[in-house]
Amino acid sequence: MKIHTANDYKSDLKPIWCPGCGDYGVLTVLTRALASINRPPHEIAFISGIGCSSRIPGYTTAYGFNTVHGRALPIAQGIKLANPELLVLVASGDGDGFSIGGGHLAHVVRRNIDLTYIVMDNQIYGLTKGQLSPTSRQGLKTVSSNQGSLEEPVNPLLYMLAFGAGYVAQGTPIDMAGLAKIIEDGIRYPGFAFINVQSPCITYGEAESQMKAQKEKVESLEKMGHDPADRLRAMALAQEYGTKLYTGVFYRNPAPPPAHGERVAQRHAAYKASPPVKGDILKLFTPSV
Amino acid sequence: MAGSGGDGIVSAGESLIAAAAMEGYHAMMTKSFGSQIRGGESSCRVRVSAQPVLNPNGTLHVAVAFNWEDFKKFGAELPVGPQTVVIYESSTGVAPDKLPLEGIKPAVVFSVPIEELAKKTAETDKAKNIVVLGLLAGWFGVGRQTMVAGIHKKFAKKGPKIVEGNERAFNAGVEYAETHPLKEGRKLAAPVGGGGTKLLTDGNDICAAAAIFAGCTFFGGYPITPSSEIMQFLDREIWKYGGTVLQAEDEIAGVGAALGASFAGKKSMTATSGPGMSLKTEILGLASISELPLVCVNVQRGGPSTGVPTKSEQSDLFQAAFSAHGDCLRPVLAPINVGDTFGITVEAFNIAEHYQTPVIVLSDQEISQRKETVVPIDTSAFQLVERRRPTEAELVDYSRFRFTESGISPVSHPGMPGGNYLASGIEHNEDGSPTAGGEMHAKMNEKRFRKFAPLKNRRDLFLLEGDADAPIGMVSWGSVAGVAMEALRLAQAEGLQVKLLVPKLLYPISEVIYQDFFASVKRGLFIEQSHQAQLYRLVQMFTSIPARVQPLAKSGSNPILPVEVLERLRSMVLSIQSNQPNQPAAELE
Numbered sequence: 001m002k003i004h005t006a007n008d009y010k011s012d013l014k015p016i017w018c019p020g021c022g023d024y025g026v027l028t029v030l031t032r033a034l035a036s037i038n039r040p041p042h043e044i045a046f047i048s049g050i051g052c053s054s055r056i057p058g059y060t061t062a063y064g065f066n067t068v069h070g071r072a073l074p075i076a077q078g079i080k081l082a083n084p085e086l087l088v089l090v091a092s093g094d095g096d097g098f099s100i101g102g103g104h105l106a107h108v109v110r111r112n113i114d115l116t117y118i119v120m121d122n123q124i125y126g127l128t129k130g131q132l133s134p135t136s137r138q139g140l141k142t143v144s145s146n147q148g149s150l151e152e153p154v155n156p157l158l159y160m161l162a163f164g165a166g167y168v169a170q171g172t173p174i175d176m177a178g179l180a181k182i183i184e185d186g187i188r189y190p191g192f193a194f195i196n197v198q199s200p201c202i203t204y205g206e207a208e209s210q211m212k213a214q215k216e217k218v219e220s221l222e223k224m225g226h227d228p229a230d231r232l233r234a235m236a237l238a239q240e241y242g243t244k245l246y247t248g249v250f251y252r253n254p255a256p257p258p259a260h261g262e263r264v265a266q267r268h269a270a271y272k273a274s275p276p277v278k279g280d281i282l283k284l285f286t287p288s289v
Numbered sequence: 290m291a292g293s294g295g296d297g298i299v300s301a302g303e304s305l306i307a308a309a310a311m312e313g314y315h316a317m318m319t320k321s322f323g324s325q326i327r328g329g330e331s332s333c334r335v336r337v338s339a340q341p342v343l344n345p346n347g348t349l350h351v352a353v354a355f356n357w358e359d360f361k362k363f364g365a366e367l368p369v370g371p372q373t374v375v376i377y378e379s380s381t382g383v384a385p386d387k388l389p390l391e392g393i394k395p396a397v398v399f400s401v402p403i404e405e406l407a408k409k410t411a412e413t414d415k416a417k418n419i420v421v422l423g424l425l426a427g428w429f430g431v432g433r434q435t436m437v438a439g440i441h442k443k444f445a446k447k448g449p450k451i452v453e454g455n456e457r458a459f460n461a462g463v464e465y466a467e468t469h470p471l472k473e474g475r476k477l478a479a480p481v482g483g484g485g486t487k488l489l490t491d492g493n494d495i496c497a498a499a500a501i502f503a504g505c506t507f508f509g510g511y512p513i514t515p516s517s518e519i520m521q522f523l524d525r526e527i528w529k530y531g532g533t534v535l536q537a538e539d540e541i542a543g544v545g546a547a548l549g550a551s552f553a554g555k556k557s558m559t560a561t562s563g564p565g566m567s568l569k570t571e572i573l574g575l576a577s578i579s580e581l582p583l584v585c586v587n588v589q590r591g592g593p594s595t596g597v598p599t600k601s602e603q604s605d606l607f608q609a610a611f612s613a614h615g616d617c618l619r620p621v622l623a624p625i626n627v628g629d630t631f632g633i634t635v636e637a638f639n640i641a642e643h644y645q646t647p648v649i650v651l652s653d654q655e656i657s658q659r660k661e662t663v664v665p666i667d668t669s670a671f672q673l674v675e676r677r678r679p680t681e682a683e684l685v686d687y688s689r690f691r692f693t694e695s696g697i698s699p700v701s702h703p704g705m706p707g708g709n710y711l712a713s714g715i716e717h718n719e720d721g722s723p724t725a726g727g728e729m730h731a732k733m734n735e736k737r738f739r740k741f742a743p744l745k746n747r748r749d750l751f752l753l754e755g756d757a758d759a760p761i762g763m764v765s766w767g768s769v770a771g772v773a774m775e776a777l778r779l780a781q782a783e784g785l786q787v788k789l790l791v792p793k794l795l796y797p798i799s800e801v802i803y804q805d806f807f808a809s810v811k812r813g814l815f816i817e818q819s820h821q822a823q824l825y826r827l828v829q830m831f832t833s834i835p836a837r838v839q840p841l842a843k844s845g846s847n848p849i850l851p852v853e854v855l856e857r858l859r860s861m862v863l864s865i866q867s868n869q870p871n872q873p874a875a876e877l878e
């Protein structure tokens with residue numbers, strides 16, 4: 001089998017991101033993680049919604065689908081269910097994922113379909129030029145919150161843990177090696193995996209979220225001695241989203257339940273030996289008193 | 290038939306229509322319930338005929354009242370006329386000449402001790418409905434050959450005592466009818482051509498079966514009356530064929546997953562009703578611009594989620610044709626009855642695959658939930674279409690949205706080596722890469738419209754009946770087309786020169802087919818179940834309609850009756866003869 005390098009996953013399209021945008025780092029790291037996994041690009045489907053971050057599938061050589069705002073997850077689930085052999089990746093921004101698409105989160109988690117969901121969380125709406133995001137901090141002044149946001153932000157890490165996700169991690173482009181590791185690990189996790197990436201928006205994001213500020217506060221969960229099998233401890237650490245910047249794996253289910261695809265395969269196996277004939281389907285409508 | 294919840298009205302109706310189907314008759318059954326979910330009044334109408342049944346409504350030939358309070362609650366749904374044979378429970382104590390029928394004197398009235406016969410034969414009043422089936426078999430012939438065997442099968446699980454009791458109850462009904470014969474024989478004629486067993490089903494189940502037959506292996510959707518049975522049927526069956534059903538968290542996720550499955554190369558479907566269509570709209574637009582096949586069924590009812598959920602309506606045609614964003618054309622098909630739903634659904638998959646487009650199937654509550662006999666369908670006569678996939682040569686330097694003469698470009702799917710591309714809601718170049726250029730957007734729009742050119746003029750998607758040169762023309766669609774077809778037969782029997790056009794392809798509008806039809810037409814009607822007369826307006830938008838062709842349109846829950854149409858046709862004949870303007874159009878604005 002051909003050994004793929006990161007370059008094999010990079011397309012010829014030149015990203016339209018602003019120079020210095022965190023998403024460049026995510027792209028680089030992702031192609032490295034994919035090289036470690038070594039699946040040929042045509043066996044990968046990479047789905048996104050819309051936002052600056054959602055441009056990412058086009059910058060890879062995988063089959064991409066840049067869908068509509070907030071609906072990457074449902075579309076990706078259909079792809080994985082239709083062809084379980086594919087490696088399916090999903091990318092969103094914080095607005096795409098936690099605002100307009102927020103209603104899908106609990107359900108993608110409870111179905112446990114084997115997808116890897118990468119959210120580039122910059123706490124701002126980039127593509128539409130700087131409006132408030134659901135992960136923006138209370139008090140943040142933006143073009144759509146001129147006197148400061150009156151609302152508390154959502155906590156993506158805690159949400160996903162509470163919904164029951166089997167894999168929850170956070171990374172940042174300031175630690176490329178660490179981010180590559182969790183993306184690869186998330187892809188290998190047999191079930192739904194969620195990775196929140198603190199990927200700063202250099203154009204509209206506040207100074208607090210930029211790489212320079214991140215470097216001062218980042219703390220590695222691994223170095224802290226966090227046991228990723230400890231879900232309650234993971235939730236306690238996740239509570240500090242917005243104040244602390246923890247990177248690494250918050251939670252990895254040590255005994256993953258069968259992913260959705262396995263259950264589907266079991267059900268299909270029962271009929272494989274003698275599948276019914278399609279032309280006979282109308283026989284179901286033979287009348288009986 | 291009407292009675293209270295415990296009388297087994299619907300079960301009797303189901304047995305009756307099944308017996309009719311087995312004996313080769315054509316039949317239709319609709320049911321109606323009071324407002325209580327359980328235990329309230331219930332009714333069913335069964336229409337049985339040696340000829341194809343076109344429409345379930347009209348004055349009853351036979352009315353069975355288990356009690357009069359419940360019967361009367363259905364009002365105009367169960368109209369009794371002077372020709373009706375009325376059968377009712379004698380223990381109601383109502384005298385045969387004192388029936389609460391507002392002055393109507395039915396031709397024949399039988400006061401039958403139904404409950405007494407049931408108790409005497411089966412030792413339970415639960416067998417009342419079986420006694421009634423016996424009465425109907427005795428007086429009208431339906432079920433005589435098949436019912437006893439049917440009763441044995443139906444009650445087999447409950448043990449021999451129950452089977453025998455019910456058989457005795459049925460025979461008691463037959464015997465009662467034979468000892469109290471009708472003065473004028475009212476037995477049904479034998480089915481035409483010896484009949485042959487019919488299939489029996491409803492519009493939702495046959496739609497789902499057609500999807501499986503067409504090769505659909507993925508369904509994503511969310512429950513909503515009156516479409517849920519499509520998902521429910523598929524969930525029972527599709528797994529056996531290697532397919533998958535996803536009951537999604539909402540309609541957006543349902544159609545999203547279905548589109549994802551299509552992107553992955555599988556035939557897929559979603560189904561809903563009007564309010565769900567609103568939620569699916571954005572993803573349907575995505576399917577159009579990314580040129581992916583998808584079948585979306587809308588079983589119409591009226592209004593939003595709250596709306597008028599249990600009554601039929603044809604008021605989502607505008608939504609089907611126009612709800613997309615941007616310039617976009619989406620084929621819309623509509624079946625006219627249960628049997629037709631099979632072919633139309635298969636056709637929807639074929640069109641979706643061939644043209645790489647979402648296709649909307651507009652069914653309606655009436656078709657979706659009424660039981661109907663279906664003349665056996667030869668499935669080997671259907672051709673199934675698959676989307677055009679790239680050849681080896683085309684995969685070298687593959688360009689997903691390549692400009693071709695037909696406007697249709699070969700489509701790959703994930704897993705196919707060399708076919709990698711970026712599918713996109715964003716306007717794109719031929720290779721799929723995003724573009725904001727106006728020139729490319731215009732060219733892509735042109736491609737996405739051009740590809741439909743051959744579809745518009747497919748005459749096989751139109752039904753044309755009656756006199757080709759008739760001066761009076763009717764246009765109707767969906768379940769209401771059956772009403773127009775029956776009206777046409779009635780008009781022809783009176784020697785009126787009338788014709789009927791039934792489009793099953795509702796959008797895009799074929800100017801040519803409508804103009805050909807209107808060529809001889811001086812007066813006419815668009816017969817449809819919506820306040821706005823949506824097809825009339827839609828056709829008007831694309832081509833001209835003769836001034837004296839006017840809508841006969843009503844909101845849902847007010848069925849249009851064939852006799853009502855007939856009256857309009859008669860008045861048109863008169864107005865042509867005297868060259869007077871015919872009746873003004875129904876109040877529209």
Ligand SMILES: Cc1ncc(C[n+]2csc(CCOP(=O)(O)OP(=O)(O)O)c2C)c(N)n1
Nearest residue numbers: 050051052053069093094095096125126127
């Ligand atoms: C239905 C719909 N509503 C709104 C928009 C406009 N819109 C596009 S992207 C976006 C939010 C972008 O923010 P985010 O998801 O955080 O991604 P980022 O650009 O920051 O990467 C919005 C509101 C849209 N495209 N579609």
Ligand code: SF4
Nearest residue numbers: 018021052126201202
């Ligand atoms: S606007 Fe922000 S998120 Fe978008 S590309 Fe520029 S820096 Fe990145």
